[in-house]
Amino acid sequence: MPSFKFSKEEKLKSRKVIQQLFERRTSIHIFPLRLIWGPIEPRFNDYPTQFAVTVPKKRFAKAVDRNRIKRVIREGYRLTKPILNEQLSAFDQQYGLMFIYTGKKKPSLVEIEKSLKRIRKKLVKQLSAEGSEDK
RNA sequence: CUGUAAGACUGUUCUAUCGUUCCAUGCUAGCAUUGGAAAAGGAAAGUCCGGACAACGUAGAGCAUCACGCCAUCUAACGGAUGGGGUCCUUAUUUGCUUUAAUUUAUUAAAGUGAACAAAGGAUACAGAGAGUGUCGCAGAAAAUAACCGCCAACUUCCUCUAAGAUUUAUCUUAGAGAAAAGGUAAGGGUGAAAAUGUGUGGUAAGAGCGCACGGUGUUCUCAGGUAACUGAGAAGGCGGAUAAACCUCGUGAGUUGAAAUGCCGCAUAUAUCCUGAUUCGUAAGAGAUAAGUUGCUCGCUUAGCGUGGAAGUACUUUCGGGUGCUUUCCAUCGGGAGGGGUAGGCAGCUAGAGGUAAUCCGUGAGGAUUAUCCGAGAUAAAUGAUAGAAAGGUAAUCUUUUGAUGUUGGGCUGUAAUCGUCGAAUGUCAUUAGUUUACUUACAGAAUCCGGCUUAUAGGUUUUGCAGUCGC
C-alpha cells in the first residue's frame, strides 16, 4: 500500500536551493505547468524529492484563486507522488521540484494529473540520459 | 397580495475514502499509532481614522508642521455612533404687488414677481468675512468705501435776458425767466452666479431707511424656557457682496516608528577599522577622566550547569569634571567613500480579550451595570483541502394541474329587420397555484499581533419601515 502522506519534510523551503534551481534553468513545460528541477546538495533528509508551488500574482489577483490553484496542484502531486518517488529513488540523489502554474483559467484536478504524468515521464527520461552520460 | 426604495439579520447540510496544521496520548526519543463535538469572515478586503502593546526619544516656554471645529451624551479613544439645535432644498398651502384678458366695475382667470408659517421628506466639513491680505473670467455704466449715462435747478456761485428802484448815467440792488462749468441724487440702465435690506406708502427740486407699516438680517441689554447649542418676548441702536474644501485668525489636540516592533538562544572582531565632508560643544588641544564593582567577558565539555582564567574596558551601576538659569539629560551626531564579514534558523511576543451568549435592571438612544455560562484558528515558500455520493434552496425548460383574463369556432336562451346581450362547451394565448422530469447553479471572498469604527464587494433566504397598485370587509 503506497503512502499518500505529504509532510513538512517534503516541502522545498530553502531560499538558497530555490535560487540554485532558477540559475540552473533546467525546466520541463507541459501545459499548464512548468517544472523547474535540479539536484539538492547537500541533501536535507531521506526523501528523494522536495516540492514547491507558485502561482503568479499578475494573472490571479485574488488570494482565493491563488490558494485554490495551489491546493489543487498540491493534491495532484500528492496522489501521483508514490510512483515518482519509486522511480527517482534509483538515482540515489535528492531533487528539488518547483512548479509554476502558467495557465490563465482555474484548473481541474484531472488536467493537473494529466500534466503531472507527462512531466514525470519526461523527467525520468532526462535523468536516465544524464546518468548514462556520467558512466 | 404584488411591485418598489432603504435598513437589519442570515450566509447550504450530511456520509465515505485519501491528506494538511495544531493539541492530547504512546513509546524505541523522532518516529509510529490512536483520538479530537479543534481549524477563515461579515466583510478576514481597502489600509481611511482611533487605540492597546513594544522600542527609541522627550523639562518648560517658544517656533514650525499636521489634523479637527453647532451642542450634549456614549466610548479606552476617535475624524465614529446616538439624541438635539441651526441653515438650505423639494412638495403642498396662504398672501402682497404688477401686467394682460373678461365682464357683474370690483371681482374672476392666467402669467410674472416678492414674502410667510406649520407639516412631511431630504441634504448639511455647520468656528470666524464686523482683524488683515488676495481673487471675482465673459457680459455689464459699475464687481467693492461705485458714479459712466441719466434725473434735478430748491440752496450757493457765475453768465445771459426782462422788469422795477437808486444814483456816481453805466454801475449797483431787488424780483422773475433761461442755461449748467461747479453742485445735489442714487429711483431707472436688464448684464450677470451676485448690483448695495424686500414690498407698499408718505415725502422731495429730483431722490434716497429720509419717515412710516409689514417683513428680512446682525449687534447690545433685560426677562422667560433649555444642561447646552439655541428658542420666544421686549427695548435700544444698525443694515454697501461672495469666497476660509484661497492665504489666514481663534480654539482644541498631536513625539517617531510599527509585531518583518522587540527580547532571548545560536552564528558572530561587526555602531569593527581607515579616509573624508557637514553640524554641535570647546579659547585651544581636541571629542571626557579616574577608580571600584557586576549575574558581564575568555577557554574547555552536547544542553542545563560545572570548572578555569583575570588580559582588555564594548555594556551596565556608582563617583568626579565640562556645557546648560535649574532639574532631567548630553559629552558627540549625521552623511559619502574604501574595506571586510555574517544571517535569512529556533523560542518568546501569539492569542482569555475594552471576548461571546442569555436573563434582569437603568437610559428616548448610542450604550452601561449585575448575574450565570462558554472559550471554539495560530500558519510562517505560509495549514484549514481533494474525490465520489446524497440532501436542501434557487433559475430555466417540458409535461400535468388550480384559478383568472382574453381571442376564435359552432350551439342554447331572451329578443330583433339586423348588429347586440347572456349561458355553458371545444380550442389557442397570457398570468397564476401545486406537482413531475431534465439541465444548470449555490454569492462576495482567505486569518498573519490584537481590538473599536469607517468605506467598498455580496447569489439566495428571513424580516422591519415607507411609497404605489389591485382585491375583499
Next chain:
RNA sequence: GCCAAUGUAGCUCAGGGGUAGAGCACUUCCAUGGUAAGGAAGGGGUCGUGGGUUCAAUUCCCACCCUUGGCU
C-alpha cells in the same frame, strides 16, 4: 505585512479655479512625371469613476477604481 507615486487626444507629455494645449501620428488640399521631405487647412477629449465646496472644478476636498514603484 507596510508605504508611496501616477491616471489629460491613437502615442509621449504640458496645463494647478474662468469655454483644454504642444510634438509625433491621422484626414483633405497644394507642390512633384510620381513618392518622401516641405507648405496650407481640418478632425479627434465623459481630463480614471462617483459625490461635495464654489456663480463656475481638469484644477480644491472626500470616497472608490486602475496602473506603476519602493521597503522587507
